[in-house]
Amino acid sequence: MALSLSMREFRGKRVIKSIFTALIGMPTVALGLILYLLYSSSGPLGPLHLLYSPSGIIIGQAILITPIIVSFTVSALESVDPEVKDLARTLGASEGQASLAVLSEAKKGATLAVAAAFNRAIAELGVAMTIGGNIYGYTQVLTTAISKGVAMGEIMLCIELTVVLLVIVFSLTLLTNLLRRD
Amino acid sequence: MYRAYDGRVVIKQLNLKVREQQVLAVIGPNGSGKTTLLRMMAFIDKPNDGKIYYKGEKVDGSNAKAIRGKVTMVFQRAVNFNKTVYKNVAYGLELKKMSENEIKRKVMKVLDLVGMEKFADRRSKKLSGGEQQRVAIARALVLEPELLLLDEPTANLDPKNTLEIERIINEIKKRATVVIATNNPFQANRLSDRVVCLLNGRVIGEGTPKEIIDRPRDTRIKKFVRGELV
Numbered sequence: 001m002a003l004s005l006s007m008r009e010f011r012g013k014r015v016i017k018s019i020f021t022a023l024i025g026m027p028t029v030a031l032g033l034i035l036y037l038l039y040s041s042s043g044p045l046g047p048l049h050l051l052y053s054p055s056g057i058i059i060g061q062a063i064l065i066t067p068i069i070v071s072f073t074v075s076a077l078e079s080v081d082p083e084v085k086d087l088a089r090t091l092g093a094s095e096g097q098a099s100l101a102v103l104s105e106a107k108k109g110a111t112l113a114v115a116a117a118f119n120r121a122i123a124e125l126g127v128a129m130t131i132g133g134n135i136y137g138y139t140q141v142l143t144t145a146i147s148k149g150v151a152m153g154e155i156m157l158c159i160e161l162t163v164v165l166l167v168i169v170f171s172l173t174l175l176t177n178l179l180r181r182d
Numbered sequence: 183m184y185r186a187y188d189g190r191v192v193i194k195q196l197n198l199k200v201r202e203q204q205v206l207a208v209i210g211p212n213g214s215g216k217t218t219l220l221r222m223m224a225f226i227d228k229p230n231d232g233k234i235y236y237k238g239e240k241v242d243g244s245n246a247k248a249i250r251g252k253v254t255m256v257f258q259r260a261v262n263f264n265k266t267v268y269k270n271v272a273y274g275l276e277l278k279k280m281s282e283n284e285i286k287r288k289v290m291k292v293l294d295l296v297g298m299e300k301f302a303d304r305r306s307k308k309l310s311g312g313e314q315q316r317v318a319i320a321r322a323l324v325l326e327p328e329l330l331l332l333d334e335p336t337a338n339l340d341p342k343n344t345l346e347i348e349r350i351i352n353e354i355k356k357r358a359t360v361v362i363a364t365n366n367p368f369q370a371n372r373l374s375d376r377v378v379c380l381l382n383g384r385v386i387g388e389g390t391p392k393e394i395i396d397r398p399r400d401t402r403i404k405k406f407v408r409g410e411l412v
Contacts, residue, residue, distance in 0.1 A: 083261040086226045090255045091274035091325065105264055
């Protein structure tokens with residue numbers, strides 16, 4: 001999607017890019033509510049039984065992070081020297097191989113996009129809570145467990161879970177920085 | 183050939199023949215169409231009108247890919263992948279799925295030719311402009327092209343690097359047909375067998391370096407050689 005948006009010229013391209021950029025700031029609670037209405041038994045996706053299911057959360061979080069990955073990756077691809085694609089083609093690359101060469105040049109930005117998206121997904125609460133329902137052992141995730149723990153006064157458990165969450169987030173950030181090094 | 187970008191005509195009624203095993207210098211002031219001409223010869227851009235023939239064979243959809251494999255281009259500004267010098271030069275060979283040993287042999291040989299064998303493990307983007315241009319030339323040469331297109335390969339380089347690139351071009355011309363675009367008529371004189379002068383997308387003169395640069399008849403070419411037309 002990012003490759004198409006950055007390399008192809010078509011009508012409405014600017015509008016699509018603007019929509020993706022705008023969706024980065026989508027409040028998770030709002031997305032959760034929209035998906036709740038779609039997933040609920042009276043909603044258009046009701047027959048799929050996605051409400052209060054892990055699949056429902058996964059789909060919701062994928063929708064949440066797609067604009068981040070697409071927008072950041074488009075930005076990284078557009079910052080690559082435009083002659084890189086021509087260069088690859090003059091060296092015998094097909095159109096697909098030349099696009100991959102451009103993507104490879106943008107890998108630092110693309111890696112950052114994936115890391116930012118992962119952090120957004122793992123740290124969000126709105127979608128997981130609204131769609132998953134915070135069912136212990138089934139749809140409960142770290143953030144919803146922490147939220148429930150606070151409400152029930154289980155502060156030690158909340159601190160432990162928060163440490164786990166932070167370790168995951170910081171480890172991934174560290175790994176991303178290592179991958180982005182030359 | 184005829185070529186326009188966004189309504190602006192860059193190449194018009196251009197008819198040009200490149201002779202095998204010769205160095206053709208395309209000279210002309212900035213904006214005369216040199217780069218566009220080379221980009222069309224490298225099949226990066228297509229002419230809006232006109233035809234390209236390669237060794238008498240009309241280039242079209244059926245043979246473009248095969249012919250494209252015989253032509254490579256070095257851009258004015260050294261464009262390099264964010265990889266090591268070795269990986270940059272090996273790129274085209276890797277696309278051809280050559281064995282690693284074969285790739286290594288060819289890459290090291292060509293790096294030796296351009297005096298960059300000691301830089302094989304260095305990252306290309308951390309090299310100087312002249313060194314990056316030598317990597318770009320090596321990357322094109324390793325594919326053993328029949329036709330090598332050099333778009334102002336010494337633009338923005340200091341005299342030492344310019345001389346080094348010119349030494350490499352003199353080596354290259356023993357093994358390939360070369361077309362070099364330059365706005366330096368004296369460089370064209372030093373390197374080429376034939377010279378073609380472009381102005382506003384048209385050929386205004388063609389001949390030997392002596393005819394075009396030493397004793398130009400056309401007043402516009404005279405002005406260009408004197409540096410009055412840039």
